[in-house]
Amino acid sequence: MAKKARRQSPARQKKRKPGKQPTPRWRVRLVCIFAGLLGLTAGVGGCWIYAISSQVVVHFEQRRWDVPSRVYARPLTVYAGMPLTSQLLRNELQAAGYQSSAEPAQPGQYSIQGNSYVIHTRPFAFADGLQAAQIIKFQLIEKTISGLQVGGNVASLARLDPAEIGSLHTLGGDDRTVLQLTDFPELLVTGIQAVEDRNFKRHHGIDWRGLARALWRNVSTGSISQGGSTITQQMVRNLYLTNNRNLWRKFNEMVMAISLEHKYSKHEILETYLNQVYLGQIGGRGIHGFARASQFYFGVPVQSLQPHQTALLIGMVRGASWYNPRRHRERAMARRNVILDSFAATGLLRRQQAEQWQSLPLAVRDQPGYLNSQYPAFMDLVRRQLREEYAEDELQREGLRVLTTLDPAAQLQAERAAREGLSRVEQSRGWQELQTGMVIADPNTGDLLALVGDRNPDRAGFNRAVDARRQIGSIIKPFVYLLALANGDNLMTQISDAAINIPMPNGETWQPQNYDLQNHGSVPLLTALIQSYNQATVRLGMGFGPERLADLLRRLELLPETALPHPSLLLGALELSPLEVASLYQVLAADGYRTRLSAVREVLDSNGRALTRYPVQLDIFPQREAIPLITFALTDVTKRGTAWRLRQMLGREASIAAKTGTTNDQRDSWFVGYTDDRLAVVWVGRDDNQPAGIAGSTAAMPIWAEMFNGMPLRNIDVYRLPGLTWYWVDWLDGWVTDANCPGAGLVPFRAGSEPVQWRPCRN
Amino acid sequence: MKVMFTKLPIITLLILSVMLIACSSQQPVPIQERSVDIEQQVRQPAEVEGAGLQVRPLQNPGVRELVSQADQAEQNNNLEQAGIFLERALRIQTRDPELLQRIAEIKLQQSSYEQALNYASRSYDVGPKVGELCSRNWRTIGVSREFLDDIAGAEEARQRSITCAAKKPEGF
Numbered sequence: 004m005a006k007k008a009r010r011q012s013p014a015r016q017k018k019r020k021p022g023k024q025p026t027p028r029w030r031v032r033l034v035c036i037f038a039g040l041l042g043l044t045a046g047v048g049g050c051w052i053y054a055i056s057s058q059v060v061v062h063f064e065q066r067r068w069d070v071p072s073r074v075y076a077r078p079l080t081v082y083a084g085m086p087l088t089s090q091l092l093r094n095e096l097q098a099a100g101y102q103s104s105a106e107p108a109q110p111g112q113y114s115i116q117g118n119s120y121v122i123h124t125r126p127f128a129f130a131d132g133l134q135a136a137q138i139i140k141f142q143l144i145e146k147t148i149s150g151l152q153v154g155g156n157v158a159s160l161a162r163l164d165p166a167e168i169g170s171l172h173t174l175g176g177d178d179r180t181v182l183q184l185t186d187f188p189e190l191l192v193t194g195i196q197a198v199e200d201r202n203f204k205r206h207h208g209i210d211w212r213g214l215a216r217a218l219w220r221n222v223s224t225g226s227i228s229q230g231g232s233t234i235t236q237q238m239v240r241n242l243y244l245t246n247n248r249n250l251w252r253k254f255n256e257m258v259m260a261i262s263l264e265h266k267y268s269k270h271e272i273l274e275t276y277l278n279q280v281y282l283g284q285i286g287g288r289g290i291h292g293f294a295r296a297s298q299f300y301f302g303v304p305v306q307s308l309q310p311h312q313t314a315l316l317i318g319m320v321r322g323a324s325w326y327n328p329r330r331h332r333e334r335a336m337a338r339r340n341v342i343l344d345s346f347a348a349t350g351l352l353r354r355q356q357a358e359q360w361q362s363l364p365l366a367v368r369d370q371p372g373y374l375n376s377q378y379p380a381f382m383d384l385v386r387r388q389l390r391e392e393y394a395e396d397e398l399q400r401e402g403l404r405v406l407t408t409l410d411p412a413a414q415l416q417a418e419r420a421a422r423e424g425l426s427r428v429e430q431s432r433g434w435q436e437l438q439t440g441m442v443i444a445d446p447n448t449g450d451l452l453a454l455v456g457d458r459n460p461d462r463a464g465f466n467r468a469v470d471a472r473r474q475i476g477s478i479i480k481p482f483v484y485l486l487a488l489a490n491g492d493n494l495m496t497q498i499s500d501a502a503i504n505i506p507m508p509n510g511e512t513w514q515p516q517n518y519d520l521q522n523h524g525s526v527p528l529l530t531a532l533i534q535s536y537n538q539a540t541v542r543l544g545m546g547f548g549p550e551r552l553a554d555l556l557r558r559l560e561l562l563p564e565t566a567l568p569h570p571s572l573l574l575g576a577l578e579l580s581p582l583e584v585a586s587l588y589q590v591l592a593a594d595g596y597r598t599r600l601s602a603v604r605e606v607l608d609s610n611g612r613a614l615t616r617y618p619v620q621l622d623i624f625p626q627r628e629a630i631p632l633i634t635f636a637l638t639d640v641t642k643r644g645t646a647w648r649l650r651q652m653l654g655r656e657a658s659i660a661a662k663t664g665t666t667n668d669q670r671d672s673w674f675v676g677y678t679d680d681r682l683a684v685v686w687v688g689r690d691d692n693q694p695a696g697i698a699g700s701t702a703a704m705p706i707w708a709e710m711f712n713g714m715p716l717r718n719i720d721v722y723r724l725p726g727l728t729w730y731w732v733d734w735l736d737g738w739v740t741d742a743n744c745p746g747a748g749l750v751p752f753r754a755g756s757e758p759v760q761w762r763p764c765r766n
Numbered sequence: 767m768k769v770m771f772t773k774l775p776i777i778t779l780l781i782l783s784v785m786l787i788a789c790s791s792q793q794p795v796p797i798q799e800r801s802v803d804i805e806q807q808v809r810q811p812a813e814v815e816g817a818g819l820q821v822r823p824l825q826n827p828g829v830r831e832l833v834s835q836a837d838q839a840e841q842n843n844n845l846e847q848a849g850i851f852l853e854r855a856l857r858i859q860t861r862d863p864e865l866l867q868r869i870a871e872i873k874l875q876q877s878s879y880e881q882a883l884n885y886a887s888r889s890y891d892v893g894p895k896v897g898e899l900c901s902r903n904w905r906t907i908g909v910s911r912e913f914l915d916d917i918a919g920a921e922e923a924r925q926r927s928i929t930c931a932a933k934k935p936e937g938f
Contacts, residue, residue, distance in 0.1 A: 082828030082858060131850045160828030160858075447860035448853075596888050619853060621884040627891075680860060725891040 055255055056262035062242045063263060063275065070181050070402030070609065074385060075165040076409040077450065077604065078129070081141065082160035085148045086715035091412040092120065092143070098411030099166035100302040109307040110136040118143050125304050127164035128611025130406075134162065146715065166411050167298070169382050171389070171398045180294040181402060181609070184274035188306055190351060191293060191313050195277070197349040198317050198342055200234040204269060208235045208260035235260040237320075238276045282316060283323045290323075300328060302368045310352060311360040314342035315367075328367040336365060379463035380456030381409055384582075384602045387469075392615055393606070402609035407602055408450035413443050417453040417710050418460040424706035425458050428687065432696055439687050439706065440467030440581040444600055446592030446682040448619045451602045454582075465690075472578040473671045473688060477535045477699070478664035479552075479575035481591065481633050483544045484532050486551050489626035493756045494529040494636060495737025500539035505570050515541050515574060518665070527737055529750070532636050533644030535663065537574055544573035555626070559587060559597070575664065581684045584675060588684070591634060591660070592677035594725055595627020628753060631724035634660050635751050638719055641676075645700055649676070652708035658718040661707075663699030670694050674703035679717035683707055727751035730758065738762050802874050807909050809871075812901035815927055829855040829862060836868065840875075848872050863893030870906045883910035900930035 079095050081087070096113055104112040107123040114121045122139045139161045140152040153161045184192065196203045202210045210233045232240070239259040263272060281289055282296035290299050293316055297305040301312050308316070318338035319326045328335035340361045347357035385407055389398055397403070421439050429437055441455040456466035465471070488494070500523040505513040515537045517523070523536055531539035544552060553568035561583055562568075569576060579587070582600065590597050598621055606615040624630070637660035641649045645663045650656060657678070664673030672687040672695070685703040689695045695702075722729070731742045732750045737758055740747050744764035752758070802808075825833075836851035852869045859865060870885035886906035893899050908923030 080828070080854065080858065082826060084826060085828075085858075131847060131854075159826075159831045445857070445860070448857055450857070594888075594891060596884065616850075618849065619856065620881060621888060623884050623887060 052258050055259055059239055059259040059262060060266055072171040072398045072403035072405055073167055074169045074405045074407060076168050076407060076411050078165040079163045080160060081148055083148060083151045086146055087148055088146050088713060089143055094412040094415050102303060111303040111307040125164045130605050130613040168378055168409060181278045182294045184270055187277055190310055193351055194313060194317050194346055197351060198345050203234050206233055208264035209257050234276050235263055235272055241279055241281060280320055281323055282319055300367050311363050312366060315339040318342040328365050378414060380466045380468050381454040383466045384454060384469055388603050404607040406604045408604055410452035414453040416714055417441050417443055417455050420706050420709035421455045421458055421460055424709040428702045436689050437687055438467060438690050440471050441685050442468050442581045442585040443683045444585050445680060446589045446677060449598035449600045451600055468581045470580060472580050474666040475577055475579050475584060475673060476575040476664040476666040478584060478662055478673050478675060480540050481662055482555055483540055483552060483573055484528055485626050485629055485633050486547055487543050488629035488632050491756055493752050494632055494750055495527045495732055495758060497525045498528055498531055498539045498543050499525050500536045503538050503542050513570060529636055533640045535645050541573050549573055561587060581686045585682060585684045588675050588682055590624050591630055592682045595624040595630040597622040597624050628726055631727050632751060634724055635721050637661055638721055646704060649704060649708055652705055657716060660719055665698040668694040669696050669698060672697040672699050672702035674699050674707045676707055678719055681716055728754060802909060804871050804875055808902055808905040812898050812905050815901040815931055826859050829859045829865060845872055845876050861892045863889045863899060867899060867902050874906055879910040879913040883907050896930055901927045
C-alpha cells in the first residue's frame with residue numbers, strides 16, 4: 004500500500020471525493036481494452052464498409068454499360084412492284100421474330116388475310132435516322148407487291164426492322180439488351196415494384212418493415228422462406244454476391260444497398276435492375292434483363308409484352324430455373340397467375356382483366372426468339388471482318404450494333420438445299436460422307452446474302468464456305484476465254500480441239516484430255532467454252548501463256564505474287580474456297596465492275612450513330628469490255644452446254660449464266676451460276692479430299708437449283724448486255740449470214756471484233 | 767531625313783511583305799484543295815451539251831423516293847446522308863444508270879475521284895449513251911480524271927461529252 008500511496012499525485016488526492024472508493028485498476032483496464040477494441044472494430048469495419056461500397060459501385064457502373072454487340076440481318080425493304088412470294092415473306096417475318104396476330108396492334112406483329120398483309124414494324128435506329136414503329140399494308144398479287152401503304156398513306160417503299168441474328172460476346176458471357184427506364188412498359192415497371200418491393204420509392208436501400216415482416220414469418224414457420232430483400236438488395240446480390248443465405252452475406256448486402264441508394268437515384272437503380280436481373284440460361288450464357296428475356300421467351304420486344312407475359316417474367320425473378328416455362332409449364336403457369344392476382348390486388352389490373360389473362364396459355368415460344376448458334380458460318384465471317392477494324396474487347400462490351408448483309412429468307416433456302424439436296428445426291432450416288440460449302444451474294448453491291456459452311460448448317464466449326472480450299476477445275480475456263488476475247492478474238496473464232504502435248508521444263512510432256520476422251524476438231528470458242536473442252540482451252544491459253552491468267556488472278560488477290568503458273572492453271576489447277584470463287588465470278592456477274600464481297604454494311608454505336616460504313620466501292624476490271632461476251636456464253640451453258648439440265652431442275656424458264664466444274668477423279672463438284680441480281684457458288688466434296696464420284700452437273704448443280712427453287716431471280720437479258728452488237732452467223736464457220744439460213748444463230752460481238760465475211764445460205 | 771533612314775528597314779519589310787502576299791496570291795491552289803462545283807462543272811453544261819433526244823429508263827417509284835430524299839440531303843450539304851439514301855436505292859435497282867450517275871456525282875463532291883469515275887463509267891455502260899445523262903457521265907469522268915492527273919484522259923472525256931447530243935428523229 005505504501006508503494007501505491009507514494010505513486011499517487013497530490014492533485015489526484017485532492018480531487019477524490021470523500022467517502023468514495025477508488026475505481027479498481029482492473030476495471031479501468033477493461034474499459035480501455037473495450038474502447039480499444041471498439042475503436043479497432045470501428046476502424047476496420049469502416050474500412051471494410053468503404054471497401055465493399057466502392058466495389059459495388061464499380062460493379063454497378065460496369066454492369067450498366069457492359070453490353071455485348073448485337074448483330075442484325077439486312078433490313079427488308081419492300082416497294083411497289085417488288086417480286087416476293089408469300090413463303091419468303093413468312094420466312095423473313097419468322098426470322099425477325101414477328102408474331103402472327105388477327106389484329107397486329109403491337110409492334111412485332113403481323114397478319115395475313117388472303118393476299119393482304121399487315122405488318123406492325125418495331126422502332127429501329129438506322130444509320131439514316133430513327134425509324135418509328137409503323138403499320139405497313141400491301142397485297143401480294145401474282146408474287147408482286149402492290150397497294151403499298153405506310154401508316155394509312157399510299158407509299159412507294161417501306162422498310163422493316165431487321166432480324167436480330169446473334170450477339171458478339173465472350174464464351175460464357177452474359178447476354179442482355181440495355182434499355183432506358185422510359186422504354187420499359189408501364190405495367191412492367193409498376194408490376195415489378197408491386198411484386199418485389201412495394202416500398203421501393205420510399206426506403207433507402209433496406210425496407211426495415213419488410214425485413215421485420217419476413218423475419219417474423221420465418222420465425223413463425225421455422226424456415227428461411229422469405230428474405231425481405233428490396234430491389235436494391237436484389238440487384239446488389241446479382242451484381243456482386245453469391246446466393247448464400249447467411250447473416251454475413253445479408254450484412255454486406257445491406258451495406259452495399261444503402262451505399263448504392265446514397266450514390267444513385269431510384270431511376271438509375273430501377274433501370275439497371277430491369278436490365279440486369281437474371282431470367283434464364285442458354286448454354287453457358289445467362290439471360291439478363293427483361294428486354295432480352297422478352298425476346299428469349301416470347302420472340303417480341305419488351306414493349307410488345309401482353310400482361311400475362313409480363314406477369315410470367317416478373318414471376319420468374321424469384322427463380323428463373325425453378326419457374327422456367329419451357330421446362331416446368333405448370334409451375335410457371337401457377338406462378339404467373341399469382342402475379343396476375345397481385346396485379347389485381349394492387350390495382351394495376353382490374354380483377355376481371357386479371358382473370359381473363361389467367362385463362363390464357365403461357366404463349367412461350369418453343370425455341371428462343373433468337374439463337375446464337377444460328378448461321379454459324381455467316382457469323383464467323385462477320386467476326387473476321389469486324390476484327391479488321393475493332394478490338395475484341397470493343398465488340399464484346401460496348402453494345403455496338405452490327406448491320407450485316409444476311410438475307411434470312413435466302414439463308415433458309417440455302418440451308419434447306421444443303422440438308423435435303425446433299426441427302427438426295429448421296430442416295431443416288433451411294434456416298435454418305437459428302438460435305439458442302441455455299442455462298443449467295445448480290446454481285447452488284449458485294450452483299451453476302453447467305454453462307455453455308457457445313458451440311459448441317461447449325462453446326463459451328465470448320466467453315467467450308469470460307470476455309471475449304473479445293474481445286475476449282477473447269478470453273479477457271481471462262482477467264483481463259485475472257486483473255487482471248489479481250490485480245491481481239493470473238494466467240495466465233497475457230498480453235499482446234501485436237502490432242503495437245505505441252506513440253507514441261509522437267510522434260511516430261513503434259514497431255515490434257517477431254518472429259519469424254521474425244522477430240523472435237525475445229526470449233527468456235529463459244530462451243531469450246533460451253534462444252535468445256537479441255538484440249539481447246541489449253542491450246543487457246545497457251546497462245547497467250549498461263550502467265551496472263553496468273554496476272555488476272557493476282558489482280559483479284561486469288562494467287563500469290565510469287566506463284567509460278569503451270570500450264571495446268573489453264574484447267575483450274577488452283578485451290579480456292581467457295582467464297583473466293585464467288586469473288587472471282589463477281590467480276591463477271593457485275594459486267595466487269597469489281598467490288599469486295601462483304602458481310603457487314605455498317606457498325607453503329609449504342610445510340611445509333613454510324614461508326615463504320617462499308618460503302619459499295621467499284622473497281623474497273625481491265626478486260627471488262629469482253630465480259631458481256633462471256634456472260635452471253637455462260638447463259639448458253641444452261642441452254643445447250645454442260646448445265647443444260649438446270650432449267651429442268653429449276654422447273655421454270657430462266658436466263659442464268661453458269662459454269663460447272665469437276666476435278667480429277669471426281670473429287671470436287673462445283674457449280675457457279677449468276678443472274679442480274681444473284682450470284683451463287685456451290686461446292687460438294689469430301690473432307691478427306693478423296694474421290695467422291697461426283698461431277699459439277701450431278702452434285703453441285705442440283706443443290707444450286709434447289710437453293711433457287713421458288714426464289715425470284717432477275718433474269719439476264721442477253722440483248723441488253725452492254726457494248727454488244729448482234730449478227731446472224733453460221734454456227735459451223737462463224738461467217739455472217741442471213742437470219743433465215745438453216746444453221747444461222749444470233750451471236751454478239753464487241754465493237755471492232757465483228758466478223759467481216761458474209762455469205763448467203765449454205766445449201 | 768534621319769527619320770526616313772531609321773524607318774527604311776520597316777518600309778522595306780512592308781514592301782517585301784506586300785510583294786510576298788501578292789506573289790502567294792498568284793500561286794495555284796493545290797489540286798487537292800480545290801472542290802468540285804457539281805452544278806457548274808457537270809450538271810449545267812450537260813444540260814446544254816446533252817440537249818436533244820433523251821432516253822430516260824423507267825425508274826422504280828421506291829428508287830425515285832430515295833433519290834428525292836438524297837437530293838434533299840445533298841441540298842442540305844449532307845453528302846454522307848445522301849450517299850446512304852442512294853446506296854439503299856442501289857440495292858433495289860442495281861443497274862439504274864441515273865442512280866449510278868447520282869452516286870458518281872456525290873463521290874465527286876466528296877473528293878472520291880476514282881469512285882466517281884468508276885460509278886460514272888458503270889452508269890455509261892448500262893445507260894442510254896445519248897443525251898444529258900451521257901454528258902453527265904463523261905463530264906464526271908473528265909473532272910475525275912483531271913483530279914487524278916490524267917490530263918489527256920480528261921480532254922478525251924470532254925470530247926466524248928460533246929458527242930452525247932443526239933438529234934430527235936424527224937416526226938418525233
